[in-house]
Amino acid sequence: xxxxxxxxxxQPVYAFKQSEKxxxxxxxxxxxxxxxxxxxxxxSAITATKNAPNSVEKLADLPFLPVRLFKSHLLExxxxxxxxxxxxxxxxxxxxxxxxxLDRRTAGYQTKAMVQIMQSFLGKQRxxxxxxxxxxxxxxxxxxSARGAGILGMANFGRxxxxxxxxxxxxxxxxxxxPFLEEFGDGPVFLFGFTFMAWKYFVRALEESGRTVNIPNxxxxxxxxxxxxxSEAVDNDAFKQRTKAVTGISKIxxxxxxxxxxxxxxxxxxxxxxxxxxxxxxxxRRAQDWSVADHGEEGLIQVLSCLPHxxxxxxxxxxxxxxxxGVDDCPCGRNGHTFAVHGRLPKAEIRGCSDxxxxxxx
Amino acid sequence: xxxxxxxxxxxxxxxALQIEAIxxxxxxxxxxxxxxxxxxxxxxxxxLEEVFDIMLDTDDIIDMSSVGKxxxxxxxxxxxx
Numbered sequence: 001x002x003x004x005x006x007x008x009x010x011q012p013v014y015a016f017k018q019s020e021k022x023x024x025x026x027x028x029x030x031x032x033x034x035x036x037x038x039x040x041x042x043x044s045a046i047t048a049t050k051n052a053p054n055s056v057e058k059l060a061d062l063p064f065l066p067v068r069l070f071k072s073h074l075l076e077x078x079x080x081x082x083x084x085x086x087x088x089x090x091x092x093x094x095x096x097x098x099x100x101x102l103d104r105r106t107a108g109y110q111t112k113a114m115v116q117i118m119q120s121f122l123g124k125q126r127x128x129x130x131x132x133x134x135x136x137x138x139x140x141x142x143x144x145s146a147r148g149a150g151i152l153g154m155a156n157f158g159r160x161x162x163x164x165x166x167x168x169x170x171x172x173x174x175x176x177x178x179p180f181l182e183e184f185g186d187g188p189v190f191l192f193g194f195t196f197m198a199w200k201y202f203v204r205a206l207e208e209s210g211r212t213v214n215i216p217n218x219x220x221x222x223x224x225x226x227x228x229x230x231s232e233a234v235d236n237d238a239f240k241q242r243t244k245a246v247t248g249i250s251k252i253x254x255x256x257x258x259x260x261x262x263x264x265x266x267x268x269x270x271x272x273x274x275x276x277x278x279x280x281x282x283x284x285r286r287a288q289d290w291s292v293a294d295h296g297e298e299g300l301i302q303v304l305s306c307l308p309h310x311x312x313x314x315x316x317x318x319x320x321x322x323x324x325x326g327v328d329d330c331p332c333g334r335n336g337h338t339f340a341v342h343g344r345l346p347k348a349e350i351r352g353c354s355d356x357x358x359x360x361x362x
Numbered sequence: 363x364x365x366x367x368x369x370x371x372x373x374x375x376x377x378a379l380q381i382e383a384i385x386x387x388x389x390x391x392x393x394x395x396x397x398x399x400x401x402x403x404x405x406x407x408x409x410l411e412e413v414f415d416i417m418l419d420t421d422d423i424i425d426m427s428s429v430g431k432x433x434x435x436x437x438x439x440x441x442x443x
Binding site for chain 2: 152155
């Protein structure tokens with residue numbers, strides 16, 4: 001492990017003030033940048049085309065790749081025999097999926113990062129866990145979907161795992177839920193699911209059937225974006241409010257993350273802000289010229305992470321829009337940047353940038 | 363006593379991972395055989411908690427990267443080998 005990443009891992013993930021964090025992060029990312037240029041010829045070619053400097057003085061000067069490049073190209077900084085796992089994004093119908101190649105080292109960093117982040121919200125004790133999905137999502141052990149992999153990663157924080165939905169029908173499996181809540185419902189319970197699944201097949205299913213459950217000490221963590229929920233006209237506030245109404249759960253944390261940077265997740269705190277952990281950061285860029293946006297101004301989200309060692313995914317420009325909401329000033333007490341995600345950049349606007357990058361990479 | 367614990371430990375690995383007892387050596391590592399993957403790891407943790415009547419925390423199960431390491435972690439719960 002690099003010295004910088006080691007330093008970041010020895011401290012609680014939200015302990016560093018932004019200015020301290022940036023120093024360590026900059027050193028770690030400069031080192032990663034050199035590593036990927038040396039070990040991934042495609043990445044080296046891209047940075048050469050862009051005349052990117054070898055080492056930068058501030059985070060915003062690091063080169064960045066459009067996240068969709070991983071859909072069209074397999075970019076690796078390891079030899080094929082060091083491949084430990086190949087991750088694939090779920091992808092909506094007709095879309096190409098991203099492929100992310102992991103070695104043991106990167107997979108290890110991801111697990112470690114995830115644990116440190118989630119412990120800040122869940123504590124170290126593993127709670128009885130209700131998975132808001134169906135059990136066969138983790139059945140095919142050799143070929144997990146992104147959803148299955150996400151659930152397994154989260155399963156580390158739970159015990160007595162119970163899958164809340166029936167296979168195939170996706171209806172609530174009351175024969176599993178009822179005895180689980182009978183035994184654990186009064187105490188702390190960890191619930192995890194992808195936003196769409198949690199909403200459509202749990203919260204909406206409860207609402208439609210007129211049933212409620214009571215999990216007053218439950219903590220619900222969900223992720224995956226609101227894209228599929230546009231037709232349902234639900235935003236984060238409505239999600240929280242209506243989930244609480246049918247489950248009694250008041251601790252609800254959304255998180256922002258992507259398969260291209262697994263482990264590097266941005267979790268919503270008690271005050272409703274998304275937080276960048278010590279080994280990651282966000283920069284907001286203007287969509288028209290990619291210049292760094294002002295504090296509070298909406299733009300495209302760039303994500304930085306020290307974790308990707310096996311593939312050049314340490315600095316990625318996403319197609320999501322968001323804004324910085326604060327630095328070291330969140331009422332929850334966690335330090336670093338906080339931000340909000342507003343959704344996707346409309347499709348027509350992004351085509352231009354990806355064409356440019358595809359040209360540069362080929 | 364310690365022989366007893368060793369038997370319980372091997373039993374938990376055999377049952378959770380569906381492997382032969384002879385392969386359960388201190389050197390056996392997580393994710394190096396197909397039987398000990400992340401899904402089986404959850405089953406293994408549950409089996410160890412059951413046979414030794416303990417409750418492991420998140421750090422423990424992440425650190426449990428080999429049979430030897432499992433013994434070391436269990437030692438912290440006064441399960442000695």
